[in-house]
Amino acid sequence: MQNEPDAPETLDELAAHAQRTHVVVVGGGIGGLVAALTCAKIGMRVTLVEASARLGGALETTEVGGVRVDLGAEGYATRGGAVQALVRELGLADAIVPAAARAEWIAGVAGGSAPLPAETLLGIPENPWDERVRRIIGWRGTWRAYLDRLAPPLTIGQERSLGRLVRRRMGAAVLEQLVAPLSLGAFAIHPDDIDVQVAAPGLNSALTRTGSLAGAVAQVRAAADRTPDRYEGIDGGMSRLVDALHARLEELGVRVVRGAPVRALSAADDGRWTVILESDAEAAGPDVGDGVALAGGVPSGIDPAEAVIVAAGATESHRLLSPVVPSLAPVPGTDLEVVTLVLSDVAETAGKTAVYPAPGSARAAAVSDSTARWEWLRRDAGADARVLKVTFGAPDAAPATAGLGDDAVAALALAEASALLEVPLHAGLLRGSHRARYTQPPPVSALGHREAADAARAAIHAVPGLAIVGAVIAGTGIAQVVPDAIAAAERVRRVALWGGGGGEPA
Numbered sequence: 001m002q003n004e005p006d007a008p009e010t011l012d013e014l015a016a017h018a019q020r021t022h023v024v025v026v027g028g029g030i031g032g033l034v035a036a037l038t039c040a041k042i043g044m045r046v047t048l049v050e051a052s053a054r055l056g057g058a059l060e061t062t063e064v065g066g067v068r069v070d071l072g073a074e075g076y077a078t079r080g081g082a083v084q085a086l087v088r089e090l091g092l093a094d095a096i097v098p099a100a101a102r103a104e105w106i107a108g109v110a111g112g113s114a115p116l117p118a119e120t121l122l123g124i125p126e127n128p129w130d131e132r133v134r135r136i137i138g139w140r141g142t143w144r145a146y147l148d149r150l151a152p153p154l155t156i157g158q159e160r161s162l163g164r165l166v167r168r169r170m171g172a173a174v175l176e177q178l179v180a181p182l183s184l185g186a187f188a189i190h191p192d193d194i195d196v197q198v199a200a201p202g203l204n205s206a207l208t209r210t211g212s213l214a215g216a217v218a219q220v221r222a223a224a225d226r227t228p229d230r231y232e233g234i235d236g237g238m239s240r241l242v243d244a245l246h247a248r249l250e251e252l253g254v255r256v257v258r259g260a261p262v263r264a265l266s267a268a269d270d271g272r273w274t275v276i277l278e279s280d281a282e283a284a285g286p287d288v289g290d291g292v293a294l295a296g297g298v299p300s301g302i303d304p305a306e307a308v309i310v311a312a313g314a315t316e317s318h319r320l321l322s323p324v325v326p327s328l329a330p331v332p333g334t335d336l337e338v339v340t341l342v343l344s345d346v347a348e349t350a351g352k353t354a355v356y357p358a359p360g361s362a363r364a365a366a367v368s369d370s371t372a373r374w375e376w377l378r379r380d381a382g383a384d385a386r387v388l389k390v391t392f393g394a395p396d397a398a399p400a401t402a403g404l405g406d407d408a409v410a411a412l413a414l415a416e417a418s419a420l421l422e423v424p425l426h427a428g429l430l431r432g433s434h435r436a437r438y439t440q441p442p443p444v445s446a447l448g449h450r451e452a453a454d455a456a457r458a459a460i461h462a463v464p465g466l467a468i469v470g471a472v473i474a475g476t477g478i479a480q481v482v483p484d485a486i487a488a489a490e491r492v493r494r495v496a497l498w499g500g501g502g503g504e505p506a
Contacts, residue, residue, distance in 0.1 A: 018043040021496045024275045024305040029057020031470035031485040032311030033245040038489035040252040051261040061237030065342030065432025067381045075233030082483035090244035099231040103353045108361025121217045123179035141173025153211045163192030169213040185356035185366030187443045188334040199445035235376040272304040307465045314472040327459045333439035336393035337401045339413035343429040346386040355420040363400040364416035366391045444475025
């Protein structure tokens with residue numbers, strides 16, 4: 001008679017099986033760290049390999065101008081609760097801090113910069129006649145937007161493109177002066193390429209019910225107000241989350257290897273995987289190629305593994321996986337550069353947490369005031385200091401900073417911040433600056449992202465022992481990456497312990 005799933009001897013066997021199972025995670029960003037933790041929790045032997053000397057990926061806190069600042073992500077959305085649960089699990093509950101309410105402004109419009117009215121959704125106004133809306137789009141834009149009330153409604157799901165929906169219902173002024181600045185400045189994507197159904201669930205069906213896009217915005221916003229999404233950070237910076245994850249991994253016996261770029265992944269006849277490091281390839285000689293076993297019997301520095309979870313960036317993930325998953329398509333991305341400026345004697349930025357210019361009106365895509373958002377940063381920086389972030393780059397265009405030296409980049413960022421914030425800033429106020437270049441994958445709201453991600457997962461899962469996590473598959477944002485990494489790692493656990501497609505007992 002077969003043992004029941006909860007029989008003690010079966011549990012003992014499962015525990016022993018878990019301990020014999022080796023999982024290698026390639027990439028030490030938040031996705032890789034969470035995937036490693038999820039596997040290590042049940043006793044699996046886990047090795048995490050990171051190409052650089054630093055863990056955390058987009059989560060990096062460092063000193064600029066004498067102030068500890070987050071260079072990448074400053075916090076996380078609370079939707080779904082996965083990140084909150086992780087932070088609490090790691091003992092950081094007392095360090096959670098709420099972000100101040102956003103005060104977003106639009107610059108580069110006819111009447112001069114103006115605050116974005118709160119009564120908007122993705123920049124789409126509830127009431128085009130609102131004086132604050134008219135201030136941005138002008139009388140002509142307001143009259144054109146009003147025609148939305150007179151146009152016949154769309155059928156449910158007829159228009160997936162946010163840009164085409166807004167252009168058709170409310171006109172070019174609303175699209176280019178309200179909606180596009182937000183999507184380009186915050187997510188480096190044009191509204192034409194945003195999926196309405198993902199970015200604003202229920203908007204199309206609400207349009208059909210109410211008969212207008214403005215009415216649909218009001219209805220969707222009212223529902224959202226009943227279950228508000230919050231934004232939180234960690235006192236002292238998001239690297240505290242990385243450090244806590246690293247410490248927990250060490251407690252669980254995870255081997256963390258840093259400064260170890262991976263050359264290739266190689267599948268053996270027994271179904272196990274060899275992760276070939278660059279150092280392995282150099283030791284083996286020039287005959288070692290991508291996706292092949294090591295020449296001359298040179299052993300890898302990483303033990304063979306039953307499963308490999310790739311948690312690298314888009315380019316690196318495709319390079320590693322495409323030799324073993326030939327159908328895998330490359331993931332497009334936008335080259336961005338974020339310049340962090342720390343300044344003294346700048347007491348006010350008029351309460352603006354972020355300013356987004358209308359397309360073509362500035363060289364920067366956005367400027368944000370981190371000190372206006374985070375009380376802990378104001379405390380640490382001092383009352384008269386400001387930490388500003390200036391983002392450069394747009395889809396299909398190189399950042400304006402490309403090819404410039406560090407001093408020229410700092411000067412350009414300072415000039416753009418001064419113009420967009422409408423605050424006099426000059427080099428004499430600058431305490432320090434930092435530039436960070438990266439390629440941002442499409443957000444989860446990008447048209448076709450869900451279909452492309454599903455196809456990529458299917459192709460990767462068809463190869464036994466492979467998985468992928470991170471923003472490249474989950475979409476940008478910690479609130480997207482963390483639950484996706486947990487789910488992917490849980491699948492790896494389930495397949496390793498129960499076999500392909502097997503169900504894990506409750």
